[in-house]
Amino acid sequence: MARRNRGGRKKKQGVARYESGQIIRGAEYNIPPEALQRRAELVGMNVGDKMLTKVDASSALGRLVIIGILKRHHYDAGLRLASADRNWSRAIEAGTRHARVADYGAVVRGPSSEPPEWEAARVRFTKVKESVLPGLHWSIVESVVMDDVIPPYALTECEHGRKIKAATIAAFDQLAKYYGLTEG
Numbered sequence: 001m002a003r004r005n006r007g008g009r010k011k012k013q014g015v016a017r018y019e020s021g022q023i024i025r026g027a028e029y030n031i032p033p034e035a036l037q038r039r040a041e042l043v044g045m046n047v048g049d050k051m052l053t054k055v056d057a058s059s060a061l062g063r064l065v066i067i068g069i070l071k072r073h074h075y076d077a078g079l080r081l082a083s084a085d086r087n088w089s090r091a092i093e094a095g096t097r098h099a100r101v102a103d104y105g106a107v108v109r110g111p112s113s114e115p116p117e118w119e120a121a122r123v124r125f126t127k128v129k130e131s132v133l134p135g136l137h138w139s140i141v142e143s144v145v146m147d148d149v150i151p152p153y154a155l156t157e158c159e160h161g162r163k164i165k166a167a168t169i170a171a172f173d174q175l176a177k178y179y180g181l182t183e184g
Helices: 033-042 060-066 072-091 115-131 136-146 159-178
Strands: none
Touching (some): 060 072, 060 136, 072 115, 072 136, 072 159, 136 159
């Protein structure tokens, strides 16, 4: 029986390969640090001498820190608020704030925690909420931390944008003060 000719591109001969057949790439394929630095600058992830991580850039809160509107202690306060919100939502078994695929096979049960646990979680969350001025300030904190959205106009240099930016800083200052976090 004659051997069939396999179509496609022929394998390079004399090249080191993994067991899967992929070519082992050497040092010539590593990205130079200058290229990484330039990429970081282009996407706004390079602040001074410090290279920020993807974790910082993965949320609206982190992006506000990266572009310089908020400071690191604001970021830490926002993370603590997000944790308090998750604990409160988990205690009352509230659904997610974000859209996701429905699970029709789930069995609906009663709450897993007792009312005293609800009360403790509610009190903790309410104290945090009351530490921030109501209205615009709380709305900004809620949209950045819980809804993961940067407030409209916060990144613009118009008059309205400057007011939103100032309110954002003031709101997160109040939140950081509540948690006892200071700059530095």
